[in-house]
Amino acid sequence: AQSVTQLGSHVSVSEGALVLLRCNYSSSVPPYLFWYVQYPNQGLQLLLKYTSAATLVKGINDFEAEFKKSETSFHLTKPSAHMSDAAEYFCAVSDPPNTGGFKTIFGAGTRLFVKA
Amino acid sequence: GAVVSQHPSRVICKSGTSVKIECRSLDFQATTMFWYRQFPKKSLMLMATSNEGSKATYEQGVEKDKFLINHASLTLSTLTVTSAHPEDSSFYICSARYVGGGDSYEQYFGPGTRLTVT
Numbered sequence: 424a425q426s427v428t429q430l431g432s433h434v435s436v437s438e439g440a441l442v443l444l445r446c447n448y449s450s451s452v453p454p455y456l457f458w459y460v461q462y463p464n465q466g467l468q469l470l471l472k473y474t475s476a477a478t479l480v481k482g483i484n485d486f487e488a489e490f491k492k493s494e495t496s497f498h499l500t501k502p503s504a505h506m507s508d509a510a511e512y513f514c515a516v517s518d519p520p521n522t523g524g525f526k527t528i529f530g531a532g533t534r535l536f537v538k539a
Numbered sequence: 540g541a542v543v544s545q546h547p548s549r550v551i552c553k554s555g556t557s558v559k560i561e562c563r564s565l566d567f568q569a570t571t572m573f574w575y576r577q578f579p580k581k582s583l584m585l586m587a588t589s590n591e592g593s594k595a596t597y598e599q600g601v602e603k604d605k606f607l608i609n610h611a612s613l614t615l616s617t618l619t620v621t622s623a624h625p626e627d628s629s630f631y632i633c634s635a636r637y638v639g640g641g642d643s644y645e646q647y648f649g650p651g652t653r654l655t656v657t
Contacts, residue, residue, distance in 0.1 A: 459648075466543075466632050466648040467583075513582060527573075527646060531582045 425450045425516050427530035435536040442501040444533050446488075446514030449495065456497045457515040457527070458488055467513065473497060475519065484508070509537045541567045543635050545649035552623055552656055560618045560652045562633030568613040569635035573646065574606075577630040589616045623656040630654075 430445040448454055455474050459467040471482025478490040488499045497514060514530040542565040552558050562572055570591050575583040587597045587608050595608035605627075607619040616635075620627055630653050634646040 464630070464651065464653065466545075466650040467634075468648070469645070472645070526585060526588065528585075529583045532580075534580075 425454065425518070425528045427514050427516050427528055429512075429514050429530035429533050431533055432531065433534045433536065435538060436504045437538045438506055439503050442486075442499070442504045442508065442535065444499040444512050444514075444535065446497045446499065446530060447495050448497060448514070448516045450516055450518070452518055454516045455519055456488075456490060457517075458482065458486070458497075458499045459513045459515060459529075461511045461513065461532075463510075470499070470512075504535075504537045506537050506539065509535055511535075541635070541637060541647040543633065543647045543649040545631075545633055545652050547652060548650060549653045550655070552654070554624055554656055555622055557619055557621045558623055558654060560620075560631055560633075560654070562616045562618070562635070562649050564614045564635040564647070567635070567637055567647075569616075569637065570613065571636040572610060572616040573634045573636070574608060574616070574618050575632045575634070577632060577651075579630075583632060586618075620654065623654070625656045628654055628656045 426449045428447045457472045458470040461467050470486050471480045473480050473490045481487045486501045511532050513532050515527045517527040544563045546561045572589045574586045577583050585598050586601045587595045589595045589608045589610040591610045591613050597603045610616040630651050632651045634648045
């Protein structure tokens with residue numbers, strides 16, 4: 424069964440500092456991995472996705488994530504935090520479509536706080 | 540990009556009544572839509588997978604008679620919370636999966652519906 428673990432329910436950084444949100448996954452097949460952002464009382468917006476191509480994935484708003492199979496990790500980073508980055512971030516995993524899978528499993532989420 | 544809408548965005552209802560939430564894919568066709576429930580400060584819990592023209596597949600522990608799902612067309616799925624109780628109060632989010640093409644694995648999420656049962 425697939426699962427996702429996000430380390431740290433809350434992360435606080437200063438504006439301009441590096442953002443690092445951790446995600447580890449478990450999957451019996453090569454996974455598809457996603458990072459989503461959610462602002463209060465809104466739906467989810469896709470930041471980036473890994474679909475078995477390049478292991479370093481670049482997304483919107485200067486976010487990027489690196490797929491590391493040996494570590495079963497897909498950590499999200501951003502070089503310089505902005506106040507507008509304060510939100511809830513979810514890591515998610517799904518089976519590739521060619522395996523018949525399509526369910527997406529979400530991690531518990533990490534709340535990012537950005538201090539001025 | 541692909542847009543998914545939900546209606547209503549907020550609803551307050553009395554205990555014992557039923558509430559219908561609509562999920563529409565506005566500019567693409569979706570054979571599959573998903574319904575999630577999100578408790579305060581928690582992650583999304585998949586409730587059911589809705590396929591156009593067939594019965595929904597419910598996750599373990601989700602009461603199918605309480606949460607009725609209808610996927611009548613390639614652009615519309617509805618979730619009806621029947622005989623709502625205060626414990627049904629939550630944020631309900633739908634997503635739609637794009638039909639075909641290279642991005643067929645990707646889900647597009649609606650903005651969510653806040654249900655409050657008094």
